[in-house]
Amino acid sequence: xxxxxxxxxxxxxxxxxxxxxxxxVASVLVQSFYAPHEQVIRxxxxxxVFGCTKSTTIDQEATRALREAEPLGRFIGFGIxxxxxxxxxxxxxxxxxxxxxxxxxxxxxxxxxxxxxLAFTLSYTAVVTPFxxxxxxxxxxxxxxxxxxxxxxxxxxxxxxxxxxxxxGALILFWMIDARGILGAALQGLAGDPGLSVKASTPxxxxxxxxxxxxxxxxxxxxxxxxGLQTVPQDTLESAMIDGASRWQRIRYVxxxxxxxxxxxxxxxxxxxxxxxxxxxxxFNAGAHAQSLSYFIYSDLGGETRLLTSAAATSVLxxxxxxxxxxxxxxxxxxTFGKASA
Amino acid sequence: xKHISRRATLASFLCSVALAGAAAPALAxxxxxxxxxxxxxxxxxxxxxxxAKAAECxxxxxxxxxxxxxxxxxxxxxxxxxxxxxxxxAIVATSSIVALLNGDVVRPLDDLVAQHGADIPxxxxxxxxxxxMAVAFMANSQHLVYRQDVLAQVGVxxxxxxxxxxxxxxxxxxxxxxxxxxxxxxxxxxxxAQEFVNMYLGQGGEFFEPGTARVAINNERGIAALETMKxxxxxxxxxxxxxxxxxxxxxxxxxxVALMNMWGSRTGRLMDxxxxxxxxxxxxxxxxxxxxxxxxxPATTLWWDGWTVAKNIxxxxxxxxxxxxxxxxxxxxxxxxxxxxxxxxIDGYVPAEVNEGVLQxxxxxxxxxxxxxxxxxxxxALGDNIADFLTGKEDAATTLADIEAxxxxxxxxxxxxx
Numbered sequence: 001x002x003x004x005x006x007x008x009x010x011x012x013x014x015x016x017x018x019x020x021x022x023x024x025v026a027s028v029l030v031q032s033f034y035a036p037h038e039q040v041i042r043x044x045x046x047x048x049v050f051g052c053t054k055s056t057t058i059d060q061e062a063t064r065a066l067r068e069a070e071p072l073g074r075f076i077g078f079g080i081x082x083x084x085x086x087x088x089x090x091x092x093x094x095x096x097x098x099x100x101x102x103x104x105x106x107x108x109x110x111x112x113x114x115x116x117x118l119a120f121t122l123s124y125t126a127v128v129t130p131f132x133x134x135x136x137x138x139x140x141x142x143x144x145x146x147x148x149x150x151x152x153x154x155x156x157x158x159x160x161x162x163x164x165x166x167x168x169g170a171l172i173l174f175w176m177i178d179a180r181g182i183l184g185a186a187l188q189g190l191a192g193d194p195g196l197s198v199k200a201s202t203p204x205x206x207x208x209x210x211x212x213x214x215x216x217x218x219x220x221x222x223x224x225x226x227x228g229l230q231t232v233p234q235d236t237l238e239s240a241m242i243d244g245a246s247r248w249q250r251i252r253y254v255x256x257x258x259x260x261x262x263x264x265x266x267x268x269x270x271x272x273x274x275x276x277x278x279x280x281x282x283x284f285n286a287g288a289h290a291q292s293l294s295y296f297i298y299s300d301l302g303g304e305t306r307l308l309t310s311a312a313a314t315s316v317l318x319x320x321x322x323x324x325x326x327x328x329x330x331x332x333x334x335x336t337f338g339k340a341s342a
Numbered sequence: 343x344k345h346i347s348r349r350a351t352l353a354s355f356l357c358s359v360a361l362a363g364a365a366a367p368a369l370a371x372x373x374x375x376x377x378x379x380x381x382x383x384x385x386x387x388x389x390x391x392x393x394a395k396a397a398e399c400x401x402x403x404x405x406x407x408x409x410x411x412x413x414x415x416x417x418x419x420x421x422x423x424x425x426x427x428x429x430x431x432a433i434v435a436t437s438s439i440v441a442l443l444n445g446d447v448v449r450p451l452d453d454l455v456a457q458h459g460a461d462i463p464x465x466x467x468x469x470x471x472x473x474x475m476a477v478a479f480m481a482n483s484q485h486l487v488y489r490q491d492v493l494a495q496v497g498v499x500x501x502x503x504x505x506x507x508x509x510x511x512x513x514x515x516x517x518x519x520x521x522x523x524x525x526x527x528x529x530x531x532x533x534x535a536q537e538f539v540n541m542y543l544g545q546g547g548e549f550f551e552p553g554t555a556r557v558a559i560n561n562e563r564g565i566a567a568l569e570t571m572k573x574x575x576x577x578x579x580x581x582x583x584x585x586x587x588x589x590x591x592x593x594x595x596x597x598x599v600a601l602m603n604m605w606g607s608r609t610g611r612l613m614d615x616x617x618x619x620x621x622x623x624x625x626x627x628x629x630x631x632x633x634x635x636x637x638x639x640p641a642t643t644l645w646w647d648g649w650t651v652a653k654n655i656x657x658x659x660x661x662x663x664x665x666x667x668x669x670x671x672x673x674x675x676x677x678x679x680x681x682x683x684x685x686x687x688i689d690g691y692v693p694a695e696v697n698e699g700v701l702q703x704x705x706x707x708x709x710x711x712x713x714x715x716x717x718x719x720x721x722x723a724l725g726d727n728i729a730d731f732l733t734g735k736e737d738a739a740t741t742l743a744d745i746e747a748x749x750x751x752x753x754x755x756x757x758x759x760x
Contacts, residue, residue, distance in 0.1 A: 038757040039444075039715065043553045044471035048436075049478055049687055050644045050710045056553060057470060058715050060446045074757070084751040091747075111736070111744065113726070179581060197580035202733065285584035288530035288729030299531075299726070302416060304441055304718030309755050 025319065032080060032312035034073035037066040073309075080313040087317075088112045114317075117291040120206065124292070125274040125325070128213035133266055135214060136221020137259075141251070143222070144229045155226070162219035170283030173212050205289040212280045217273065221266055228262045229255070264329060271325050276318060293318045372399035372669045373458075377662025378655075381408040382418045383433030386607060388480055388684035389647070392433070396670030404662055415441065422447040425654040430663040432652070436645045436711040437718065439468075439476055444715050448475055448650040454664045462668065466687050468648055470713075478648035479671040480684040482607050483708060484540060485642060485699030486629035491621070492519055492600040500627070504544075504570055504634040504641060507601055511577040514600055524577040525593050525602035528732075529586040535724035536643075540603070541567035543709050544634040544641020555716045555758035557749050560742040566635055568731055568738040575732055583729050597622045603632070603642070606700035610682055613696055628695075630702035642703055643711040646687075716758045723749040 040062035046055045082089045092115075095108035110116045143154050161169060176183040177198040188196045198204040232255060240250050278294035281287065287295070293314055300311035381396065383389050393408040400406040409429070411417070418432040419441050432442060442448045450473040455462060459477075468476040486507075488500050493510065496517050501507040507524070514523040527533040542549070547563035550556060575582055579593065591608055593599050595618040604612070606628075611617070613626050631640035649667045651660050673690040681692060685700040693701055711717075723745045731741035753759040 035755050036757045038760070041553075041555065041715065041758070042471075046471075046713055047467075047469045048646055048710060049465045049481065050646070050704065053710065053713075054552075055470075055713055056555075056715060058444055058446075064446075080755055083754065084747050111730075111740075113748065179579070195580065199584045200580040200582075200733075285529055285586070287726075288583040288733065299722065303722040304415065304437055305444065305716070305722075305752075305756065306419075306441075307719075307752055307755060310752065 028312045028315050030072075032309060032316050033075060033077055035076045035080060035309045036073055037063060037070070038074070039063060040066075076309075080309050081317070084112070085310060086114050086313055088114060113291070113296070114293075117293055117296060118321075120290045121275060121277060121292045121321075123206065124210060124213060124277050124290075125271055127210045128217065128274050128277075129267065129270045131210075131214045132217040132270060133221045133263065135218045136223075136266075137225050139218065139222045140225035140229055143226060158222055159219045161216050162223075164216075166216060166279040167283050169216055170212055170280040173208070173215070173280075174284050177208050199284075199286075202289040205284070205286050209277075209280050209284060209286060209290055212284075213274065213277065217270065221270075224262055224266055225259060228259045232258050264333060268326060268329050268333075271329070272322050275322050275325060293321065370398040370669060370674075372665045374399055374401070374404045374662045374665045376403035377405075377659045378430060379404065379406040379659070379663045379666045380428060380430045381406075381410075381433065381649075381667075382414050382421055382429040382431070383408070383410050383649075384414050384435075384647075385410040385412050387610075388607065388680070388686075389433055391675060391680045391683060392479065392649075392667075392670045395672075395675045396666045399666040399669050404666075406666060414438075418442065419445050419447065422652045422654065426656065426659070427652040427654040430652050430655050430659050431649050431667055433647065433649050434476065435482075435647045436643075436713055437721070439648075439650065440713055440715060440718060442650060443470065443475065447653050449653040449660060450475060451477070451651060451664070454651070454661065458661070458664060459668060461672075463687075463689060466648070466671075468646065476648040476650045477667070477671065478646040478687055480647045480686050481700055481704065482605060482645040482647065482685065483631065483642050483700050483703040484536075484603050484605050485631040485640075485703050487594070487602050487604045487609060487612065487699070488627055488629060489600040489622070489625050490627045491625040492523070495519060500629045501601065501632055502630070503636075504541075504574065504632050507632060508573055508577065511574075511601060515577065520598065520600060522577055522579045522598070523600045524574055525585075525590045525599035525604075526574065526578060526582065527585060527587040527590045527604075528571075528575065528578065528582040529589070530583050530729040531725040532721065533586050533725075534583070534728050535721045537571060537603075538567055538724050538728055539711070539721070540641045540643060541570055541634060543643060544632075544637050544639065546637050546639070549712060549717070549720060550714065555753050557720060557746050557753075559720075560739065560746050564742045565738040568728070568741065570634055571728070572732055583732065594618075594626070595622060606697065606703075607684060609696050609699065628699035630699065630706060631708060640703060640706050640708045642708050644703060644708050645711055647684075716753055716756070719752045719756065719758075720745075720749045723752065 040059040041056050042059045044055055044057045045052050081087050084091050091112055092109065095105060099105035099108055110119055139158055143151060143158060146154060175181050178184050179188070179197045184198055187198065188194055198208050236254055237250060240254055245253065276294045277292045278298065281290055281292060281295050282298070296314050297311045300307040300314065379396065381393050383393065389410060393410055397406045397408065415438050418429060421428040422432060422442065423445060427447065434442060452474050455467065455474055462477060466478050467474045468478055486500060492514060493500060496510070496513040496519070498510045498513060501510050511523045514520050526537065528537060542559065542564060545563040545567050547559065547567070549559060551558050579585065579598070585593065587605060587608060590602060590604065591612060594602065594612055597619065609628050613623055615623055631642040633639070634641040649671070651663050671688060673688055676686065676688060676690050682694045682696055685693065685697045727741055727745045727748060730736050730744070731738055750759060
């Protein structure tokens, strides 16, 4: 393709990417460096039907002058990134000095909101990503093996978890694991403990969130693998059968190598998706047991006083986290691509 | 009030869509020549009635619309920051007016009240630093709700203190009537923080050093408040950290609990014949709020709901909004249907039995929820950290230190602290 033709071909995409991806990211980055002005506070008396009370209020006239002088806010650089509610450098250093051993340091570190959330987010990503891909592969193999007539309905049923809106799907599971729900009661029966409650225990809540994650994202892996299975060359499969390869050997030496690029692609998407886990925490009311970076952004923006700088800083940290997690897969893809073109 | 959970948002959204077409307003002459009125507010029966009444003022030259949603706090500030503002009035409560005051988006009402509001009783006017910033129309608070039959079975009077509540709960458990007789909106987040605010005020605590944004809760009163909450939670459903006001009401209607501290605005639904069995709703009674730790003021907070007028709108729209909202909260609002929906501050209000709890809260001198510019930040920090103490992950002093640290970082970001 001529450079000129390519330019015109690519221009609409490039414009859209610039407007909807690059600009917002740049805007968030800039906002994370500016915080609201220092507020001039004045003591006042407020009177309501319940009587008069001494209180404070923001002196709007005095604050307005500051605001007009610096409309973006006051520049604080990486101040918010470093503070206690984000990377907490000072607090981590203090915990390091004060702790008696690794276990103690770990406890102190996880008590800081960012690291506590990171621990859950990483565990969630590490468990849900491989399991949903593996399960999706197994379902795809199974559906591919059943008679053609049955495949349509089976595909539809297998896709249901993806069709259900995430918030609603998570709510359904939330009610099922309730102490009086079908799964919660079954667990109590199995454990022989009538007081067992999934929602009251941190490890069980983590497990429930991960089960939801696997349940809701398996269909995506299934669809991709099922499509991939349709492209497997039949000659290779048949010659393997003539050579006496078992079903397992055919999967291991024919199907898996053929589907490897798809697996890489899926790992990329899934890691990105799982790292910004959010909906199940809201639906499960799980804030007491598990928090994620996306949940922090939601809570910064949903509080009575919105913390815009904090939300911007957490967003940038989320993007940075995704880049770090994806770097091994990206490097691998880049090397493969490099080899192919060489 | 924000005691409607985020999870309820979807349901309430669907409800408001369904109800939107239901009420056909009767036309009233509100004395408005022309203008635009756009209301944003929370979504519960009393506020729906007010918005419907205000909509009666609509004529050809006066456009009136309302957006009532449990998410009102996320949209009212952005919706009033533009010029002209999208919303000409926000219906707010004690805590949610603060965000609007901080953002400087509401208009002082002194001139409008002087010229057009002589008939608004003085008790309804909310003044901040001597200027009228809102007109209140109802009061609300959390107070005791109890099951008369269950308490009679174990032979105890309705508790007057939290200590008596724990004793009564122990008796009900020991008698084998209920395993977890205490209910409470202890969902981690806003609800849980609100329970601490109640308990800490009941202990006689102050949240901040006077006149400053420096937090001061890491003290004996804070520890006592947390310990009482933990003692109560031992008599709650083990899932209590996921129970918001909606889930707690559902537990009540299912007959699983016999004692709880609940919002006055929700007791009407607990005592009506819907969603429960006669055994439960016929025996549901409201009582005065409880005190704690030998304190004299009850461990609860008083709330008002009222309306404001946006700053960034024309004088014509401001006048239209003022007159429409005045009509919406006038004595004409009160009829058989609306009378029991709230503790109205409007002339002509006759209290019903269901409103007794809120009236007693006012009579006992409970403290209003603090209207401070930085209280919202502390409330968020409380809601994010108290669960760690209740689940036994850390001790009370550590939790209070965490709350202070989280608040201080947020207050520095917002420019309240250096």
